[in-house]
Amino acid sequence: MRHDHLITSKQLSRADIETVLDRAAEIDADPSAVADRHAETVLGLLFFEPSTRTKMSFETAMKRLGGDVVDMGSVESSSVKKGETLADTVRVIEGYADALVLRHPKQGSATMASEYVDVPLVNAGDGAGHHPSQTLLDLYTIRENAGLEDLTIGIMGDLKYGRTVHSLAYALTNFDARQHFISPESLQLPREVVYDLHQQGGTTGIREHESPEEVLPSLDVLYVTRIQRERFPDENEYQKVAGEYQIDAETLEAASDDLTVMHPLPRVDEIAPEIDATDHAAYFEQAHNGVPVRMALLDLLLSEQGGDGDE
Amino acid sequence: MSNDRDRHDGDDDHALRVSKIRDGTVIDHVRGGQALNVLAILGIDGSEGEELSIGMNVPSDRLARKDIVKVEGRELSQDEVDVLSLIAPDATINIVRGYDVVEKHRVERPTVVEGVLSCPNPGCITTGNEPVTSRFSVLEDGVRCSYCETIVRDEIASLIDT
Ligand SMILES: [Zn+2]
Numbered sequence: 001m002r003h004d005h006l007i008t009s010k011q012l013s014r015a016d017i018e019t020v021l022d023r024a025a026e027i028d029a030d031p032s033a034v035a036d037r038h039a040e041t042v043l044g045l046l047f048f049e050p051s052t053r054t055k056m057s058f059e060t061a062m063k064r065l066g067g068d069v070v071d072m073g074s075v076e077s078s079s080v081k082k083g084e085t086l087a088d089t090v091r092v093i094e095g096y097a098d099a100l101v102l103r104h105p106k107q108g109s110a111t112m113a114s115e116y117v118d119v120p121l122v123n124a125g126d127g128a129g130h131h132p133s134q135t136l137l138d139l140y141t142i143r144e145n146a147g148l149e150d151l152t153i154g155i156m157g158d159l160k161y162g163r164t165v166h167s168l169a170y171a172l173t174n175f176d177a178r179q180h181f182i183s184p185e186s187l188q189l190p191r192e193v194v195y196d197l198h199q200q201g202g203t204t205g206i207r208e209h210e211s212p213e214e215v216l217p218s219l220d221v222l223y224v225t226r227i228q229r230e231r232f233p234d235e236n237e238y239q240k241v242a243g244e245y246q247i248d249a250e251t252l253e254a255a256s257d258d259l260t261v262m263h264p265l266p267r268v269d270e271i272a273p274e275i276d277a278t279d280h281a282a283y284f285e286q287a288h289n290g291v292p293v294r295m296a297l298l299d300l301l302l303s304e305q306g307g308d309g310d311e
Numbered sequence: 312m313s314n315d316r317d318r319h320d321g322d323d324d325h326a327l328r329v330s331k332i333r334d335g336t337v338i339d340h341v342r343g344g345q346a347l348n349v350l351a352i353l354g355i356d357g358s359e360g361e362e363l364s365i366g367m368n369v370p371s372d373r374l375a376r377k378d379i380v381k382v383e384g385r386e387l388s389q390d391e392v393d394v395l396s397l398i399a400p401d402a403t404i405n406i407v408r409g410y411d412v413v414e415k416h417r418v419e420r421p422t423v424v425e426g427v428l429s430c431p432n433p434g435c436i437t438t439g440n441e442p443v444t445s446r447f448s449v450l451e452d453g454v455r456c457s458y459c460e461t462i463v464r465d466e467i468a469s470l471i472d473t
Contacts, residue, residue, distance in 0.1 A: 085441050106436040108458025112443050127434050129459065192462050 005114040005121040006297065008130040009167040010196065014174035021140050023296035024289070034065055034295065038302055041067035044097030046089065047124070048075050048104040053265070053287070054124050054134070058101050061294035070096050087116050094119050099302055102126075120301040128161050134264060135167040137293040138223070141286040145260040146220040148175045154215055156182040157225035157245055157270060159189045164264045165225055166193045173200040180215045181208045184241040187227065211244060216254050222247070224263045224270050248272035252280060262286050332364070335383040337405040337412075338395065343368045343376035348398050348468035350380065352427060353391055361385065374401060393421040397428075397454065398468045423448050423457070428470040435459035445472065 003011060027034055043062040047055050059069050072093065086104065090113045093100060100117065102110050103124040110123030110130070125131045142148060153172065159165050159181055166189075172179060179197075181189055188208060197206055209215060216222070227245055232238040246269060247261065263271055263283040275281050341349055346365050355361055362383035371377040386406050395402055396418035406414040426444045430437045437445050437458050446457040453464035463470060 083440075085439075086436070087441050087443070104436075105434075106439060106459075107432065107434050108436040108456065108460070111458050112436045112441060115443075126436075127459075192460060195462065196460075 003301075004118075005110075005123075006132050006301065007110045007114060007121075007123045009132040009135040009171040010130075010200070012132070012171060012174070017136070017139060017171060017174060020136050020293065020296050020300060021143055023300060024136075024140055024293045027295050027299075028289075028292040031064060031292070031295075034299065036066040037299060038062070039066035041065070041099075041302060042097045043067060043069045043298065044093040044100040045069055045071040046093060046100060046102045046104075047072070048086075048102075048109075049125070050074075051103050051125065054103065054290075055101075057287075057290035058122075058124065058133075058294055058298075060291050061298055064291065065295055065298060067098075086113055090117050090121070099298065122297065122301070125163060128163055130167050131163045132167050132171075133290075133294055133297060134164045135171045136297060137286065137289045138164070138168050138262065138264070139171060140289050140293050141262060141282055142221055142260070144285075144289075145282050146258070148177070151175060151177040151221065152180070152219050153177055153221040153223060154180045154182055154212060154219045155223045155225075156212055158187045158227050158231060159183040159225070160187040161228070161231060162225045165189075165223075168223065169193065169197055170200060173197060173205075176205060178205040179207070180219070181206070182212045182215070182245075183208075183210070184227075184244070185210060186237070187231065212251070213254070216251070216259075217256065219255065219259055221260045221262060222255070224261065224267075226263075226266070226268055226270055246270055246272070247275060249274050249278075252278075255280075331410060332362075332381045332383045332407055333410055334408050335381065335385050335406075336387045337407060338380040338382075338387075338399070339377070339403045339405065340371065340373060340401045341378040341380060341399040342374060342401065343378055345398050345468065346378035346380050348471060349378070349395060349402075351468075351471045352394055352398065353382075353387070355382065355385075390421075392416070392418050394424050394427050396420045397424065397449065398471075420449055424454065427472060428454065428463075428467065429472040430456045430459060430461060431463060431470060432456065432459045432461040435461065 045055055045058060062069050086109060094117045099120045101122045101124050102113055105127050107127035107129040109126045114121045122133055123130055124133060155165055169179060224247060229238050259280050260282045261275060261280045265283055265287055338349060346367050357363060364381040366379040368376045369379060387404060392404050402418050404416050405412045423446060425446045428447050429445055435456060435458055437443050447454040448457055453462055454467060455462045
């Protein structure tokens, strides 16, 4: 990797992705080998929006590399409440930390913040924008379960507001995956994302559907996201589509035995609990993969400090 | 373009509507109705005492109807001219000194425009209180915010930061 910051999955080449995933696999196989690798290193956690899991996952990753974290705490208790700008906050915390992780409700916040700091900055979600470290752990999970070669994936649910979906779709264009996007019409992929996917050369492998039925049998992976009731202008509209996008044992009868079911979690009722114990379920494993993948990511970003980036 | 009448249609045929200037810039072949947006993009509103002549919806050979903007005492920079291309892609810029056109050029589309347009996405970081200058990359058929990535194809003039 030759990036100072990780802002969007669009900046990741196939080689970059493979570097992170390979490193994650090494760490996963022998975590003790990296236990002191980043002793003395401090990671700054700037979460302007609650996200316990992502935050804990980064915190765990840094500590397992021998480092520590500083946490600005909740927005309510911080100087943000007093009206401090993000640009000021990141410049202050940069003085305490060797790298920063930013979650912020505004789109483009990570891009802007990265213009103010010299330490590596990882975007852990910018509004409806991007969430690239989630994408890396999704890719890791896909590689472990189904492989990234010759992949047919269905991505289902709220494709409009789902930043994890957008990030994953961009990254998968590196692997020529066949991508089937399944959603109610009102929650289709934003046209801008479709535009980008075409720009990235993903034109052949992108299809949009309103129902999972026709594509389910052909899928290697089904990536389910939560349809948020509050996104619908009226309850009736929600009720019409809600049932269509829930996965249970009966739905999966039409699927391949090898189908891997993923979900970025938390889920509500998109995946019935009866799936949890089957070989299809990979969502808890997916969540656990966040730690080795973020360890690998931090290791690669921090190890480039002081160098000129040439490899 | 080489048509003599066309080249002069602003200055001669419609002399009564848009008077000649001595020193300054004539922006010709602006799409009909866009003259006020051209002034907005240039940050000219007359409050500095600038002497302006504006012709709107003047008949033209090249465009069915065109606008002309004449700014006395001010020569546009290349940057300003480039930004004009977003709303006036056919415009010709004439720099006038002593009543003579001393330079004449076409606008060129820049790859990036900074500090000119404001992002229409209320969820964009540039719409908050941050000390950030708006930046848009110029696409073939629109502009795109460099921060939130929103693409705007129509109504670019309405984004002009005034
Ligand atoms: Zn924007």
